[in-house]
Amino acid sequence: MKIFLLEDDFALNDSIKDMLEFEGFEVDSFYDGQVALENISKDYELYILDIFVPNLNGILLLEKIKLANKDSVVFIMSANIDISTIKEAYNKGCDDYLKKPFNIQELLFKLKKFNKNSDIFRFDDDILFDMKSKKIIHNNKEIELTKNERNFLHLLICNQGKCVNYSLIENVVYDGDFKTLDAIRSLIKRLRKKLPKEIIFNNLEEGYYIK
Incomplete structure (x- = not known):
């Protein structure tokens, strides 16, 4: 599975990327929302997006991804626990929402479940x-x-x-x-x-x- 990762915290980005690659996933990671937008591609089977990143936030990027391909699978992760933000993410089409801080293993469990059920x-x-x-x-x-x-x-x-x-x-x-x-x-x-x-x-x- 090829994964698109957007996270502006360098340490967390590296940790997620390293863990996923160790598990056999292929990961391209980004730190800037605008740069991420320019690299959206049909080659990715799953997108993992932080909300608060430089230049273009994850909710807007989610919307653009879904407009380009409504069947894209997108996970949102954020420290924002405001219910209106979570609701907006789901309304824009996000497939799962992870609240920070989270155990990286939790993300892995979700990905493996998705990968197993993806036919x-x-x-x-x-x-x-x-x-x-x-x-x-x-x-x-x-x-x-x-x-x-x-x-x-x-x-x-x-x-x-x-x-x-x-x-x-x-x-x-x-x-x-x-x-x-x-x-x-x-x-x-x-x-x-x-x-x-x-x-x-x-x-x-x-x-x-x-x-």
């Missing part, structure tokens, strides 16, 4: 893959795939950012049955034709990956 992988804002049903959705419409095509996409997602070699494709997609390189390449060529944009990339002769 939707986003290739893009309008291209989704349901990890349970292995269905791919484009603009709310299912793209018809064969069993092997679904299994191949699932394999790529489970190894996001890593190259999936031909041997692994053979073992997972084809249950260990021998397949020639041409057969595997034909599968991927057919799949690419069904997809609305390029999401599968080659790594020379080594295999395939998604970003």
Whole structure:
């Protein structure tokens, strides 16, 4: 999971980032609200925002994130316990609110719960893959795939950012049955034709990956 962190307290920012990276999350951290705004991207699966940061507060940033992608998951953290502020955060679409000071383990528990229950992988804002049903959705419409095509996409997602070699494709997609390189390449060529944009990339002769 790739996480976007906005916290202007350098020590707390470093502590959260270190703890999350130790647990295997990928984290990009920011200290300034305006800089954070300029780095909003569809690549992030979760945003963690402090409210009171320089130049643009977390509530305004939350609103802009949700306007860009209403399905973005955003956690707000703040020492402000005023009920009107908490209400405003939820009204703007925040998915959880952590009151400072909090134990960093509390944040980890929430993230792990979210990660465990997240069955939707986003290739893009309008291209989704349901990890349970292995269905791919484009603009709310299912793209018809064969069993092997679904299994191949699932394999790529489970190894996001890593190259999936031909041997692994053979073992997972084809249950260990021998397949020639041409057969595997034909599968991927057919799949690419069904997809609305390029999401599968080659790594020379080594295999395939998604970003």
